[in-house]
Amino acid sequence: MHLTDTRVAHEDDGWRIDFLGDDGEAVTVHVADGAYVDEEVAVERARAIMVQLTAFGTRGGGRSLNAYDAASNGNFDDDQPLLDTRH
Numbered sequence: 001m002h003l004t005d006t007r008v009a010h011e012d013d014g015w016r017i018d019f020l021g022d023d024g025e026a027v028t029v030h031v032a033d034g035a036y037v038d039e040e041v042a043v044e045r046a047r048a049i050m051v052q053l054t055a056f057g058t059r060g061g062g063r064s065l066n067a068y069d070a071a072s073n074g075n076f077d078d079d080q081p082l083l084d085t086r087h
Helices: 039-056 067-072
Strands: 003-011 014-021 026-032
């Protein structure tokens, strides 16, 4: 994704930062505790969160996981979820 725009919105429970790409792709990061964080700090915190997520999705000296590894980790057992995702 090639970043083309960053949109910032202050909400009741924090900040929503949308990173928009040139192909219509978007990544949204929610930064909590917006009452005492200004917009610039919220954007920097969102970028730091994205870096942390990138580090989480790497192994073997920084080689990125591909979609197969990230979704399955080689496990296609029907009785186990592909990802441990909470919403």
